[in-house]
Amino acid sequence: MCNAPDYTIHRHQHHFGWDNSITPIESVSPGSALEFVCMDSSGGQITRYSAAADLSALDFERVNPVNGPIFIDGAEPGDIIKVTIEHFKPSGFGWTANIPGFGLLADQFKDPALVLWDYDPHGMTPAAFGQHGAVPLKPFAGTIGLAPVEQGLHSVVPPRAMGGNLDIRDLSLGSELYLPVQVDGGLFSIGDTHAAQGDGEVCGTAIESQMDVTVKLDLIKQTPLTTPRFTTPGPVTRHLDAKGYDVTTGIGKDLMAGAKAAVSNMVDLLSARHNLNSVEAYMLCSTCGDLRISEIVDMPNWVVSFYFPRIVFE
Template identity: 45%
Template sequence: MTDTPVTGRTIHVHRQQYHFAWDHSIAPIARIQAGETVSLDMLDASCGQITAESTLDAIHNLKFEGVDQVNGPIYVEGAAPGDTLEVEFLDLQPGNWGWTAIIPGFGLLADEFSEPHLKIWKLEGGADGWAEFAPGIRIPIAPFCGEIGLAPAADGAHSTIPPYRHGGNMDTRHITRGAHLYLPVEVEGALFSMGDGHAAQGDGEVCGTAIEVPMQATVRLTVRKDLQVDEPQFLTAGPLTPRTNTAPYYATDGIGPDLPEAVRKAVRHMIKHLQKTYGLSRADAYMLCSVAVDLKLSEVVDMPHWLVSAFLPQSIFTSAK
């Protein structure tokens, strides 16, 4: 990879300018002044292994060492350890297709869904459009990137799969266009990278995939020496989920002495509701939970008796049940 020249106040990062680990030894592909903007053209989270024409064979042949790549890194002049990098999301434009999959061994209910499944989506209307899950079920597009982060101070290569204090795979669907994300800087220049475009996702991403899409993004990177954060913080662009928060929600509760099991119970109950009410297969119901259902901690004061609720927006259904 070669350095990308700075032109005016925006640089362009090409879709092949990516890496597979958070590692401060990776040379930056570009340097920018604080306050300048970066435009990124990003492949989907499979790094091109899955396409709009893919069949189930793509899941069987998926190479995990070649997924969750991030584009960058970008060196921001003036950023130093102890500072905060402010990431302002100016634009997020998904491609016209995406995919959701059940990948064996992956996801909240991996032990219950051992067979692979793949859904290829057609996206209509760009960032303000929709995608049809099945006849009568439309998902509003609300694009964001799951992977956003900086290089860590710790030596060595760190996987892009989990989240860290310096960012990473946060999968936070409220970091949409107009949001501001604040990340703690651990190394000189911050070394910013981003990837894993999502067209839509429910809080929790329970099956392990959202609507995974190629993405074009534009962000402004600003060094904040007046603000210190220990882990990521963010300011949303406005009310949460305004495109789906337009009708009642149907919720299923999971209750138990163990938080992970309470979460699983809530999702299992929602899967049964989707099967019974909307005639979905169990696998399709699970994928729809990952794309549209929000998980919320409804009660914690009686620990260890946890209550988790799975919220299904009724606005995604175009015909009443």
């Protein structure tokens, strides 16, 4: 259990997009622990009462709010901010959506779809999917980063050299993330919290879930770093490994085409085996299935594999 944080950054203390001219919420000393009361990636627009039809009314100017920014005393370009993930306080509610025009298979899935999730925020037992499935949970923050050196407002959606919308499932409890400082103070922000996600987040959303996150911010002086790196405290897939995996592949000269084929093949497999419609299978893949590059040396064809954990249905 983590100690009480030195600061609390509340829900209303957020911003949209990266901009190094945004006034910091707090200035903190290195070694400070901060609790962030984060919103979900819709900024509260999707609720327990939402339906797929509501996705067409989403205000994308309010998507992916991040709490902050935080000025770290003494941080300057050429330094590193070390972020230690200390605690999550989940809300118990989440959602997964197929948003038209977004996701790896956007050309195949053109209609909106929405799954609402209820889960145990204390025991974090697997969350029910339909009548027969249950997805193991692993909280993490999808968006975590510093301000870029480039002037002006920049979208939160694409990840950047200073972090941002990384959507790395393994940045979970106990992980240590190292971010390159590009501007004085670093200007740290965090949000886009998830209850579970597969590697690839293939439909474009995970189990998007409001939760509180506590992190410790440390400063490492004058240690060049070009892109983020991180360490994990132990095994990263133990919550999924117990029953093994079903795996589909995509093979060809283009990794993106291979990734699409591997996921599409898994959608077909899950639909046939578990009586799911195809968009349900696609969204389920996004919450717990993993895209992997299995082979990238046997030219001219590469192999991309999609691993779906059998524990979800067993």
